[in-house]
Amino acid sequence: MSQFAAERETYAYRPYEAGDAEGFLDLYRSVWGRERTTEWFRWRFEENPYTEAVPMVVAERDGELVGAEPCLAMRVSGGGTGALALQPADWIVHPDHRRRGVFSGMTESLLDRYADRAALFFNFPSEALVPGVEKFGWTVGPGPVDHYRVHDPGALLGEEGRGGRLGRLAAPFARGYARARTRLARTDPEVSVERRETVPAELLADLDAGVPGSVHVVHDEAFYRWRFANPAWATTTYLARRGGETVAAAVAVRETVGGVARTNLLAVAPRDGSADAAALRALVAAVVTDAADDDAVRVAGDAIPARVLRSFGFVAGDAFPLSTAARRCRLAVRTPDGRRLDGCDPTDFGAWSLSMADRDVA
Structure with a gap:
């Protein structure tokens, strides 16, 4: 077993639980340097109207939360009735636990748990995240200007x-x-x-x-x-x-x-x-x-x-x-088995119409 694989096995990956909010906010503060309140967390994740449970996977080591991959739930449509989509947002790994497979472990867990519940995943990764999402089947193209x-x-x-x-x-x-x-x-x-x-x-x-x-x-x-x-x-x-x-x-x-x-x-x-x-x-x-x-x-x-x-x-x-100076916006899409949406192909980036409210701005 490689050292990478051995280190990865020391982490536990599981769905979000009600007591994780404080640990998530501490991790968010340490990674992004921005203070967020419990009211913000409740609004962003717990009060989402399109899913009952918070679609999030966390990584633990020795009982400490060291990583999280939450999603925003939205309904997407190609002109029909619409279907559930998940938008990964606020992916975070504590600096002391990077380059140890935590990102990969969380993403595998996220897809195993939620891929059958959503018609597609879409999000707006930074350039640093593009190789990671492509590794797990996202198609990446130009986003809105x-x-x-x-x-x-x-x-x-x-x-x-x-x-x-x-x-x-x-x-x-x-x-x-x-x-x-x-x-x-x-x-x-x-x-x-x-x-x-x-x-x-x-x-x-x-x-x-x-x-x-x-x-x-x-x-x-x-x-x-x-x-x-x-x-x-x-x-x-x-x-x-x-x-x-x-x-x-x-x-x-x-x-x-x-x-x-x-x-x-x-x-x-x-x-x-x-x-x-x-x-x-x-x-x-x-x-x-x-x-x-x-x-x-x-x-x-x-x-x-x-x-x-x-x-x-x-x-x-x-x-x-x-x-x-401005960061280039990229759109990343992952669909199960090339699934179409009301006849539209979600991996055709020219077919998307997006407002800023559809993105993970918070």
Whole structure:
């Protein structure tokens, strides 16, 4: 037996149990350096409406939790009724136990336990994780492109080094440019925007009939009620109205991570292209106006046309200069036996339609 295999056998892999939350949060803090609360854990994993038990595998050694592979449960559809999908998120292994087969042991256990319960697995791995997921049968391809409206380049590039110094010098120009683009962007006076600090799940679900002919996450009432209940977020719903009728909506959240204040536009409804450009422009104008003091605004997915975003000063993350700093988003998909979803092939990356709310942002 190799030393690698011998070390791997010293770990125990099992499903999540109710008493594991504290150990998970301690491990999360030690690996990611970010404080998370029990309320956050309860929202993210225990209150998910699509599964009764928390879909998570943990690794133990000598009674100590040293690794975890949790999943977010969602419903996905190719235009039909939808099926359960699991999105691995927050994969963590304590630094003292890396390169000992823990990742492989947890992944094997996760697939053994949940592969028959989900129509597919999909997630957004970092470049470092890509070889690991490919080893276990994930197909990896391009993910959705993020668009950024940058107000403070220095905050995004960091305080140290030449990039940080240049970013700080460029900040006044970036904010001035963003303000000018907002003033120049045309909006329809017949479209008004109502802001709410709550998420009207029923209204949003009625607006959103999915994206026929594509693989997408189902945004039903349960999704809206759960996904935006994150206690770490300040959430605003924007409703575009024409003639007293709500014709489009967007949900944005504000958070500060690592000293960077950012507004993320997580969801837009409808997603099927039926919303007129005037309503979408009014929504974007409201979001960027409210986020004027933030360091950046981020939008993902294709519910808002790129030409509308460009008119408000957004730049695609895969275009220069952001391509030199922004992390490239990759989509990874694993389906049992090449299974199709309502006639769609989930490993055809061009068939996916994804919003930022469908990703493991937390």
